Amino acid sequence: xxxxxxxxxxxxxxxxxxxxxxxxxxxxxxxxxxxxxxxxxxxxxxxxxxxxxxxxxxxxxxxxxxxxxxxxxxxxxxxxxxxxxxxxxxxxxxxxxxxxxxxxxxxxxxxxxxxxxxxxxxxxxxxxxxxxxxxxxxxxxxxxxxxxxxxxxxxxxxxxxxxxxxxxxxxxxxxxxxxxxxxxxxxxxxxxxxxxxxxxxxxxxxx
Amino acid sequence: xxxxxxxxxxxxxxxxxxxxxxxxxxxxxxxxxxxxxxxxxxxxxxxxxxxxxxxxxxxxxxxxxxxxxxxxxxxxxxxxxxxxxxxxxxxxxxxxxxxxxxxx
Amino acid sequence: xxxxxxxxxxxxxxxxxxxxxxxxxxxxxxxxxxxxxxxxxxxxxxxxxxxxxxxxxxxxxxxxxxxxxxxxxxxxxxxxxxxxxxxxxxxxxxxxxxxxxxxxxxxxxxxxxxxxxxxxxxxxxxxxxxxxxxxxxxxxxxxxxxxxxxxxxxxxxxxxxxxxxxxxxxxxxxxxxxxxxxxxxxxxxxxxxxxxxxxxxxxxxxxxxxxxxxxxxxxxxxxxxxxxxxxxxxxxxxxxxxxxxxxxxxxxxxxxxxxxxxxxxxxxxxxxxxxxxxxxxxxxxxxxxxxxxxxxxxxxxxxxxxxxxxxxxxxxxxxxxxxxxxxxxxxxxxxxxxxxxxxxxxxxxxxxxxxxxxxxxxxxxxxxxxxxxxxxxxxxxxxxxxxxxxxxxxxxxxxxxxxxxxxxxxxxxxxxxxxxxxxxxxxxxxxxxxxxxxxxxxxxxxxxxxxxxxxxxxxxxxxxxxxxxxxxxxxxxxxxxxxxxxxxxxxxxxxxxxxxxxxxxxxxxxxxxxxxxxxxxxxxxxxxxxxxxxxxxxxxxxxxxxxxxxxxxxxxxxxxxxxxxxxxxxxxxxxxxxxxxxxxxxxxxxxxxxxxxxxxxxxxxxxxxxxxxxxxxxxxxxxxxxxxxxxxxxxxxxxxxxxxxxxxxxxxxxxxxxxxxx
Numbered sequence: 001x002x003x004x005x006x007x008x009x010x011x012x013x014x015x016x017x018x019x020x021x022x023x024x025x026x027x028x029x030x031x032x033x034x035x036x037x038x039x040x041x042x043x044x045x046x047x048x049x050x051x052x053x054x055x056x057x058x059x060x061x062x063x064x065x066x067x068x069x070x071x072x073x074x075x076x077x078x079x080x081x082x083x084x085x086x087x088x089x090x091x092x093x094x095x096x097x098x099x100x101x102x103x104x105x106x107x108x109x110x111x112x113x114x115x116x117x118x119x120x121x122x123x124x125x126x127x128x129x130x131x132x133x134x135x136x137x138x139x140x141x142x143x144x145x146x147x148x149x150x151x152x153x154x155x156x157x158x159x160x161x162x163x164x165x166x167x168x169x170x171x172x173x174x175x176x177x178x179x180x181x182x183x184x185x186x187x188x189x190x191x192x193x194x195x196x197x198x199x200x201x202x203x204x205x206x207x
Numbered sequence: 208x209x210x211x212x213x214x215x216x217x218x219x220x221x222x223x224x225x226x227x228x229x230x231x232x233x234x235x236x237x238x239x240x241x242x243x244x245x246x247x248x249x250x251x252x253x254x255x256x257x258x259x260x261x262x263x264x265x266x267x268x269x270x271x272x273x274x275x276x277x278x279x280x281x282x283x284x285x286x287x288x289x290x291x292x293x294x295x296x297x298x299x300x301x302x303x304x305x306x307x308x309x310x311x
Numbered sequence: 312x313x314x315x316x317x318x319x320x321x322x323x324x325x326x327x328x329x330x331x332x333x334x335x336x337x338x339x340x341x342x343x344x345x346x347x348x349x350x351x352x353x354x355x356x357x358x359x360x361x362x363x364x365x366x367x368x369x370x371x372x373x374x375x376x377x378x379x380x381x382x383x384x385x386x387x388x389x390x391x392x393x394x395x396x397x398x399x400x401x402x403x404x405x406x407x408x409x410x411x412x413x414x415x416x417x418x419x420x421x422x423x424x425x426x427x428x429x430x431x432x433x434x435x436x437x438x439x440x441x442x443x444x445x446x447x448x449x450x451x452x453x454x455x456x457x458x459x460x461x462x463x464x465x466x467x468x469x470x471x472x473x474x475x476x477x478x479x480x481x482x483x484x485x486x487x488x489x490x491x492x493x494x495x496x497x498x499x500x501x502x503x504x505x506x507x508x509x510x511x512x513x514x515x516x517x518x519x520x521x522x523x524x525x526x527x528x529x530x531x532x533x534x535x536x537x538x539x540x541x542x543x544x545x546x547x548x549x550x551x552x553x554x555x556x557x558x559x560x561x562x563x564x565x566x567x568x569x570x571x572x573x574x575x576x577x578x579x580x581x582x583x584x585x586x587x588x589x590x591x592x593x594x595x596x597x598x599x600x601x602x603x604x605x606x607x608x609x610x611x612x613x614x615x616x617x618x619x620x621x622x623x624x625x626x627x628x629x630x631x632x633x634x635x636x637x638x639x640x641x642x643x644x645x646x647x648x649x650x651x652x653x654x655x656x657x658x659x660x661x662x663x664x665x666x667x668x669x670x671x672x673x674x675x676x677x678x679x680x681x682x683x684x685x686x687x688x689x690x691x692x693x694x695x696x697x698x699x700x701x702x703x704x705x706x707x708x709x710x711x712x713x714x715x716x717x718x719x720x721x722x723x724x725x726x727x728x729x730x731x732x733x734x735x736x737x738x739x740x741x742x743x744x745x746x747x748x749x750x751x752x753x754x755x756x757x758x759x760x761x762x763x764x765x766x767x768x769x770x771x772x773x774x775x776x777x778x779x780x781x782x783x784x785x786x787x788x789x790x791x792x793x794x795x796x797x798x799x800x801x802x803x804x805x806x807x808x809x810x811x812x813x814x815x816x817x818x819x820x821x822x823x824x825x826x827x828x829x830x831x832x833x834x835x836x837x838x839x840x841x842x843x844x845x846x847x848x849x850x851x852x853x854x855x856x857x858x859x860x861x862x863x864x865x866x867x868x869x870x871x872x873x874x875x876x877x878x879x880x881x882x883x884x885x886x887x888x889x890x891x892x893x894x895x896x897x898x899x900x901x902x903x904x905x906x907x908x909x910x911x912x913x914x915x916x917x918x919x920x921x922x923x924x925x926x927x928x929x930x931x932x933x934x935x936x937x938x939x940x941x942x943x944x945x946x947x948x949x950x951x952x953x954x955x956x957x958x959x960x961x962x963x964x965x966x967x968x969x970x971x972x973x
Contacts, residue, residue, distance in 0.1 A: 020419070021527060022520035023280045027423040031516040033281045034546065037288030038508065042550035044292035045584060049558070049569070052303055052580065059575045074239045078232060085228040088271045092221050134567045138576045141567035145558065159948065163955050170956075190271045194264050200235075201260035205242045206253055280519070291547055295634065299583050302638070302650050 032184050036191045043195050046146040050139070050203055059137030067127050068204055076119035077200045080154075083112035084193045087186050094182050099173050102182065103165060109189065110161040113154050120151050143203070150199060153192045160185045218273055227270050234259050327957075328910045339910040341425035342853060346432050347411030348749070353436055354403040360443075361395035362816065364388045366809055369773075373806035375794035383451065385790035386473035387492075393476030394496065397596065398503050399439050401734050405599035406431070406510055408741055409538045411749065413514060415844035415851060416532050418523025418860040423516040425908040426954065427509055433918030435506035441922040442499025446471045450490035472496035475788065477589065478559065480570035480581035485563045491929050497559040498925040504549045504556075505921070511545035514538055523843070525862035529623070532842045532866075533616060536623045537602030540630045544591045544598070547634070552588035555581060564928060579644060586637035594633040596730055597697075598626060600737025601668060604690045607744050608672055609866075610840045611687035612679030613881070618671045619865060625664035625671075632661045642710050643717045651710045658708035665701055669694065684838075685759030689740030692767050696732025700725055703778065718788070721781025727774040739766070739819070746826070747833030751850045754830055758822035765815035772808025776801040835895050841869035848898040857901030911957060917950030 023030060054065060090105030124144070132140050164185055168174045174182060219227075238259050241252045269275040274282055328339035340346065367388050371380045380388065410428065414421055422428050449470035472492045474483030483493050518539045522531065558581075561567035568574035570581045609616045616622060638646055638654040646654075672694050681687065703725040707713045716722055739762075746754050781787075785798050792798050836845040843860055844851070846868045864870050869881075871890055876882035884890075923943025930936040 020520060021522040021524060024278055025281060025520070027516050027520050030281070030520060031424060031512045034284055034515050035508075035512045037284045038511075038546040038550050040288040040292040041295075041547050042554060044296045045551050045554035048296040048299055049554070049580070051300060052577065053575075056575065070239065070242055074235065078235060081231050081235060082228060084231075084267060084271050085224060088224050089221055092218070092224070095218070134561070134565055135574070138568045138574065141561065141569055141576075145561060145567065145569075149557075160955075163952055167956055187272055190267055193271075194267050197260055197263045197267065201238065201256050205238055205256050207245060288547060291634065295551075295587060299587070302583070302646055303577075303580075 028181070028184055029187070032187050036187065039191065039195075043146075043150070043198075046142070046149055047199070047202060049142040050146050053138040053142050054203075056139065059139060062130060062132050062136070063139050064127070064132060064143040065207065067130055067132055069123070069126070070204065072119070072123065073200070073204050076116050076123075077196060079112050079119070080116045080193055080196050083109050083116070084190050086112060087189045091182050091186050094174060099168065102174060103168050106161050106165045106168070106182070110158050110165065113158040113161065113189075117151060117154055117158070120147065120154075146199065146203065150192070150195060153195070157185070157189050157192055160188065218276055219270055224270070227266060231263055231266060234263055328912055331910075336910070338915050339429075339912055341421070341429050341908050341910055341914070343410050343414050343422050343425065343428055344851060344853075344855075346428050347407045347409075349432055350403050350407035350410055350435070353432075353439070354400050354407060357395050357399035357403070357439060359816075361392050361400055362813060364392040364395065366813060368392065369806040369809040371790060372792075372802050374803075375792055375796070375799045377791055380790065382790045383473060386475075386788075387451070387471040389788060390473050390475050390496075391471055394442070394472065394500070396730075397476060397592070398500060399442070401596045401730065401738070402503075402507060403435055404738055405541065405595070406435070406507070408534075408599060408603065408738075408745075409510070409514055409541075412745065412844060413517060413535060413538055414521070415748075415847070415855055416535050416842050417518065417521060417526060418843050418856060418862065419517065419521040420855050420859075420905070421908055422513050423521055424513045426911050426914050427513050429911070429914035430918055431506045431510040431513065433915045434509070434921060435503055437918050437922045438499055438502030438506060441502060441925055442472075442495055445492050445495030445499075449492040449495050451492040452489040477585055478581075479585075480559070480562075480578045481572060481576075483559065484570055486571065486573070488563075494560065494563055494929045497556045497563070498928060501553060501556045501560075502921050502925060504553055507545045508549045508553075511542040511549075514542040515546070518542075523860045523862050525867075529620065530862055530865045530867070533605035533619065533622055533626075534599075534602035534842075537598045537605070537626055540626050541595050541598045544595045544630050544633070548588045548591035548595070551584055555584035555588070558584075560928065564931065579641075579646075582641050582644060583637070586640040587634075589640065590637040591630070591633045593726075593729070594630055596734050597737075598630070600693060600734045600741075601626065603737045603741035603744070604672065604693050606842065607686045607690040607740050608675045608694075610744075610838050611682045611684060611690070612676045613682070613839075614675055614679040615841075615866060615869075616671065617674030617677070618667075621667055622671045625667040628664035629661060629668075632657065632664070636661060639707060639713070642713045655708050655710045659705060662701065662705050662708075669698060669701075684743075685754070685756060685763060686740045686744035686838075688760065688763040689736050689743065692763065693733060693736040693740060696728055696736060696770070700728025700730075700732055703728060716781065718786055719781035720777040720785045720787055723787050724774050724777035724781060727777070731770060731774065736766075736770075739763075742823075744838070745844075746823075747837045748844055748849050748851065750827045750830070751833055751848075752826055752828075752830030753833050753837065754826040755822050758818055762815050762818045762822065765811055765818060769808045769811030769813075769815055773805050773812060774808075776804050780805075835891060835898070839872070841866040843868055846894050848895055852898060852901075854901065854905040854907055857897040857899070857905075858903075911954070913950045913954035913957060915950075917947050917954065920944060920947030920950065 025033075053059075054063070086105050086108040090102050090109060093099075093101030093105055124147075132143075134141055134144055164174065164182060238256060241255055241259075245252045268285070274285065328335060330336040330339070337345065337349065365388075367380060368385065371377050371385055371388075410422070410432075413419075447470070449472070451470055451473055470490070470492055472495060474488055474493050474496065478493070478496065481487060483496075518531070518535060558567065558569040562570055562576075568576045570576045570578050572578055605616055605622055636654060636658045638650055639658045642651055642654075676691075703721070707716060707722070707725065743754060743759055746752075780798060780801050783798070785792060785796075792802075833849045835848055837849075838845070843862075846860065847856055860867075871884070872887040873881035873883055920943040923946060924940050925943075927936050927938075927940030927943060931940065
């Protein structure tokens with residue numbers, strides 16, 4: 001145990017699992033999970049905000065809930081849900097070392113994400129046209145803040161997917177060993193999806 | 208060297224992922240159906256909506272994010288953040304007297 | 312030194328920075344020790360600035376009906392004093408200790424994400440500069456229709472944030488705080504918070520994944536435990552204030568109505584969100600100091616820490632309970648009797664783990680052979696002053712008593728006893744304790760002791776009388792008091808004490824700068840200490856450990872030097888000197904080549920975009936506002952993309968282990 005062999009003292013940065021006590025989880029993955037756990041507090045505050053104001057009587061109209069287009073939002077929720085499928089298929093393709101497959105699925109995921117964002121843009125412009133702006137009432141303010149920050153998260157996810165796509169075009173193959181990798185982006189992407197699952201129910205479906 | 212290598216074979220197959228997606232889509236369809244039932248059935252749909260949403264949430268985390276197949280440490284951190292958020296914000300809403308309204 | 316290889320880089324977008332010295336070396340460094348040093352010096356500069364602001368406040372209050380500052384300048388000074396000391400001094404100085412010491416104490420070569428570490432620092436620095444740039448660019452005008460005197464627009468200090476460090480709404484909102492000053496405040500704290508959340512992820516991952524072989528969780532030094540607990544507190548509390556600050560920015564800049572009662576918003580919501588963050592925040596400030604003291608007391612008592620596990624679990628309990636007490640800051644806001652009773656009780660329970668720690672520290676010193684060196688004096692000062700602050704804190708848990716104390720100087724006395732008597736004494740204890748490790752030299756013990764006694768006396772003169780001033784009814788955040796209130800004598804004492812503290816800090820600065828250059832050369836282990844950072848040369852080499860340590864017990868380094876004698880007293884091993892000589896040799900001349908993460912431009916580039924975005928938001932109605940946001944976003948995204956394609960370490964052109972991996 002105390003005897004130090006050369007294997008233990010060299011290349012420590014490359015082989016953390018061998019020379020350190022630890023969780024056995026890759027640093028980046030552990031870091032991502034830790035970060036995502038804090039995002040619950042972020043979105044929790046935003047959702048709380050909306051729940052606090054959404055039914056408060058006495059505001060000038062309209063309230064966001066009066067304008068919801070449930071069929072439309074259901075379709076965009078479905079799009080985001082399916083983007084989780086394409087993301088995870090991209091990850092399995094990488095595990096098979098199917099680089100072309102990875103590229104295709106990454107592009108598909110980014111496209112679905114962009115579609116979702118387009119839908120959100122359309123929804124916002126409809127709402128604004130019907131008189132629901134940031135300053136209409138606190139329910140409107142908190143609706144836009146919540147869905148807007150979710151949208152920003154999706155947009156960051158799309159940017160990361162496109163970065164991965166670009167890297168894979170340039171270097172021909174993606175390596176999971178260093179830097180940003182498919183698994184990390186996948187974790188982030190699915191997290192953004194589960195937040196939308198909650199938002200869809202709490203904000204749109206429950207009256 | 209990364210954990211995914213040693214664990215890759217235990218992750219679900221693409222086939223299972225597609226099945227899960229079909230399940231999730233079906234659940235979403237049921238949710239939307241419940242929404243349209245609400246004027247008829249009343250507040251009764253709310254607990255169903257919450258349960259469906261929680262199930263979708265858990266399925267995505269467990270399978271797409273592989274949390275079922277990872278060391279328990281990760282689940283604990285994640286659950287801690289989630290439970291903490293729910294608890295704190297539930298108390299805030301309770302202090303405002305809103306919580307009762309949300310639960311229905 | 313020949314054994315170290317920081318490998319020559321392949322190009323990504325830029326050529327890899329190679330400079331290790333000079334401005335470029337510091338700008339691109341990813342070495343946790345250098346980042347820690349930058350954090351430390353930056354935080355100290357802000358400490359001086361925040362201290363000067365406090366002295367201005369004290370000059371104003373030293374006589375009745377004073378006119379040294381205007382009311383608005385006074386508001387600006389107490390706002391920036393609080394904001395600076397909390398966000399720009401105590402938090403980053405904690406980060407400085409974490410950065411420098413954490414890898415050393417767990418036997419690692421660096422943190423888990425060296426570039427993220429650099430990113431945290433640069434974000435913090437740019438955020439701090441952004442916040443303080445409000446002194447130059449910010450404006451704060453009298454509210455329209457308000458009853459304040461119109462402000463002399465040209466007067467100094469008028470453009471800085473003036474809504475209190477707590478930024479209560481709607482006072483700090485668009486109606487009552489016209490001008491840009493509070494936009495700087497909200498966005499500045501947003502940026503600084505981002506730095507902390509990134510470093511929290513980094514420290515948690517580092518502690519969980521990079522501990523030396525054999526260092527199980529319950530063999531980690533208490534300081535490392537406290538680092539991890541603080542990191543979790545940051546992780547879970549900062550997102551809350553981030554949302555709240557976004558809401559403030561929305562209200563002030565984009566017409567949202569969250570906290571604007573006139574538009575249907577809720578001012579109390581701000582208080583909930585702020586204190587949901589704000590109370591964990593006070594433990595973020597104190598727990599690092601508790602960790603430092605838990606390292607210093609055993610070493611200078613020549614005994615192991617009494618009840619190691621109890622100290623660790625008490626720390627965790629404080630953090631956990633700390634999330635459940637926020638509304639005790641709101642007892643006078645009408646939250647209802649049930650909430651008051653519940654939060655009063657939960658607040659009292661925090662006294663239990665805190666008391667456990669106090670008794671553990673006392674038990675550590677009990678029957679120890681104390682060496683009253685400077686770090687030890689500060690540590691003992693910490694324990695004594697923190698007890699006073701803790702006890703006055705318990706009085707706030709009693710709701711009717713709290714109603715009397717709210718917004719009086721009694722509260723100011725309380726939190727300075729925990730934050731200055733606690734956190735700052737702990738920080739100075741740590742600065743002296745690890746000075747030989749940072750600098751490779753010893754400090755002047757005489758000046759150190761002079762510093763301690765001046766600060767100890769000055770501190771008690773400053774904050775002791777505030778207890779009775781507050782109970783007599785002196786209100787905080789009020790710029791002057793009439794002569795016939797009888798507050799003047801004690802206020803003069805307080806002001807004299809504040810200047811005594813300033814003198815003591817000057818003594819510290821003289822000691823630090825002289826000892827750093829001319830102090831006696833420090834040996835590897837000058838204090839006969841217990842933890843791993845003392846088992847490597849002073850100052851530590853770039854790679855920290857020539858040979859990575861293997862740990863067999865808590866305080867492993869100590870147990871290598873000492874065995875237990877027949878009378879239960881530690882007996883120094885005969886070969887202890889040999890051990891130290893061997894470790895020193897291994898440290899300076901490692902037997903194997905060591906790969907270290909390479910420097911990078913991208914952290915500083917990525918961070919540089921953020922203040923640009925913030926300026927753009929403040930001025931988004933001006934023609935150049937939106938373009939500045941776009942430029943800032945492009946800079947940040949370019950930095951992020953360059954980062955993503957740049958490997959953290961250079962790999963050999965052909966690496967057989969990796970080539971076959973996928």
